[in-house]
Amino acid sequence: MATSYAWARGLDPSYPDYAGLSADAREALGWAQELDEAAQARQLAAIGRQNPELATVTIAEIAKGESISATTVRRRIAHARFELFGSLSDRGIRDRKNRWQELKNRPPKRCEHEGCEEELPIDLGRPRRYCSWHGLPWARAHRARLRLRRSPTPEDGAHGDTHENKAGLAVRAVRTSS
């Protein structure tokens, strides 16, 4: 079976890990996308159809154009895939990309820090609650202090109990004397 480059399909700079790609990997991703289109064009041709929009390129042609070996083209493409998806399987990649599309179509989440309206970037890992500024330790400490100030402190509670106890004692004292 021919190598599939479907993992590269549809990836663009709005994909969360795109920004972290090395220059080589970014170029190789472009090659993978052309090779994926070529595969789609071959599939269409096989059923008697055509889509002139689809590139028809081969690894050999890319290698020639770049003056590198076909092996290097394959290796760089494999590396681009690794930079983007680690060792995820084709299926795992498909799920991840579907999740990305799903999140892209939702209204953006905003930072939950009070008074901050910053849009949160799409995150495919653990969902984030705060923007990069309000995710810093100082902001966490600030929120913790606010929470403490708003909820009754243990000290206040202790005072309350004391008053009640005094009242209770007073009542009992009256009863005893009568």
Ligand SMILES: [Zn+2]
């Ligand atoms: Zn924020």
